[in-house]
Amino acid sequence: MIIQIAWKNIWRNKTRSLIVISSVAVGVFAGVFAMAAINSSVVQRIDAAVNEELSHIQVNSREFRSSSDIQDLIPGFNEADSALKSLPGVKTTTGRIIIRGIASTSAKSSGVEINGIDVEKEKEMFTLNNKVIPGTGSYFGSDTKFNSVLIGEKLAKDLNIIRYILTPEAVARLDSLKIPSRVLSKLETISGERFTSDKKFNSELEKLLTSDETGKYAIHIKEAAWSYREGAKLILTFLDMDNNQTGAGFRVCGIFRTNNDMFEGMSVFVPARELRALTGMKEETWHRIIARLDNDDLTDKITEPARKALPDLEVLNWKEISPDLAMIADFMGQIYAVFMVIILAALAFGIVNTMLMAVLERTKELGMLGAIGMNRKKIFSMIMYESIFMSVVGGFAGMGIAEAVIAATQKNGINLIKYSEGMEAFGYSAHLFPTIDAGFFVSTTILIVLTGILASIYPARKALKLNPVEAIRTE
Amino acid sequence: MKVIEIRDLHKIYKASDIEVHAVNCVNLDFQEAEFAAIVGPSGSGKTTLLNLLGGLDMPTSGQILIDGTDLSMLKSSALIDFRMRNIGFVFQSYNLIPVLTAKENIEFIMSLQKWIKKEREERSFELLKAIGLSDRTNSRPAKLSGGQQQRVAVARALASRPKFVLADEPTANLDSKSASTLLEIMEKLNHEEKITFIFSTHDPRVMKMARRVITLEDGKVVSDDVRE
Structure with a gap:
């Protein structure tokens, strides 16, 4: 009965509860998805290091x-x-x-x-x-x-060995990619010219095109003009x-x-x-x-x-050979913690605020419940259930959305090609495939429920402090 | 059989340096199945006395014995439990649980007392019939008129067969027709269920229907008329 009442109480003020639930959901989604994106970057980097560069263990003379x-x-x-x-x-x-x-x-x-x-x-x-x-x-x-x-x-x-030449074929390819003709006409002046480095080609493009055009089309132009001797x-x-x-x-x-x-x-x-x-x-x-x-x-x-x-030999694993990677892998745990603290703190404040309002609004009713014999434990539990329901509904909705968006972006990835130069200089892919392990979802669920419980304590204690006689007189 | 014994009951409120004697040396007994009204002008101590009888407030001195149990000897949690098992409450402004239907409101205290579902349903069905709301079983309070809500409140108070029901100005917010219907229902249930009803009221209709009228003035009992 208490659980049933708690659940129904949440929907007494639908707009307010939906706003709180949505904000919890958006917070959890944003946190989980950002975590998945960061995680993917590190996982991809480690995978690349192990699969392309280092393997697991290397042995050589001391x-x-x-x-x-x-x-x-x-x-x-x-x-x-x-x-x-x-x-x-x-x-x-x-x-x-x-x-x-x-x-x-x-x-x-x-x-x-x-x-x-x-x-x-x-x-x-x-x-x-x-x-x-x-x-x-x-x-x-x-x-x-x-x-x-x-x-x-x-x-x-x-x-x-690689250089950039805007051949007629390259221009045709750009045309098929629907690069505007005004941009292509600007490029005519360097048609057939050979650029022996990235830097030279980039600076030429910057001279010919506006910064907006460079930002939008330089990647495609470089791709088309890329040529191998x-x-x-x-x-x-x-x-x-x-x-x-x-x-x-x-x-x-x-x-x-x-x-x-x-x-x-x-x-x-x-x-x-x-x-x-x-x-x-x-x-x-x-x-x-x-x-x-x-x-x-x-x-x-x-x-x-x-x-x-x-x-007699030196045996090192990839973590020892590349301690920066090992550190980042370990650091992920700390990033998880920081993200979770931010998400859960926002969640807790939202819940405390809403539940305090609910307790204040329902002073008379809570007084009546106390008067007719609903004991303190049950009143406390009712307020707690309400908080937990809101956190859990919002939390699960957020995780559901995050899971769906992660699944959707996992297929084609998120292309951060604009930042590729900086990211690849450090060995990180600019094409992220968000990923997160099941353990993260489990621990997030547990933490959300715990936060819901903790956030409910203050409003629930407020409800307990009500004197039935005074509370019933409240208008 | 005595249900309630009140002995030398005093309740003094202190506001800064002023003492207000809200209940002043009250001695009363209530028998099983009484239908009693406590009347008196505003500030005479009616509600305070009702709160003391309901264990919602503690006396400054004196005793209230319910079936031999001294309320002042009970600890806070035991008192709440005692209230739940022995006292029914009807409030002036109905105070039903808005998210529950009429039937669920009636069953609420039975649920707290852990009645089994079948018994709860039988009892709520019986009471809904008695209050004439069998067709509004699944209506929430917001869909019921004031009179209907107060009838549900009476049914809720009686549901778990308490020793007595305390009703604080139960007809104050009702039109005359609803008030009459409510009083008739309460009187009928008082007869059928043999449960003591104690009202605080200003309403002449309630006074007229009551079989005992206790008049308070400045916290003291000035008259106690029993009619047959």
């Missing part, structure tokens, strides 16, 4: 990370590799040759980390083979010639096993695109056998063993056993 010396090989690679593989939870492993060097074209040069890889195994362990920009080649396919190198888009831009060559220079400088000309077999500019600008990949031939490294010698685990959650669990199994 000196290698500081020295980067080609001679700091893993002693007894086969034994170490077998020991690592035998650990439960380790899915697969591969070796890598890692050499610091310089990549240069006739125009420019840049410091790089040359990765000598076992192509087939890398395909199993990483997703980089899916990141090759269409039209730029392939990830060491069967038709790939000897002395081929896979490089990142950032490096390709730095080395002028097919079969581009670059020289990789590095030291061999005898500390003699060596190098060779490599043909770019493909250009990969990730969300991490630093990784794109630094890492180049070459089949290991080609590096061995150039450096004089023996078969079955590697600088690093990279291990992939059955799932991400095993990372911390397996690191220690791996260290015990390989006491």
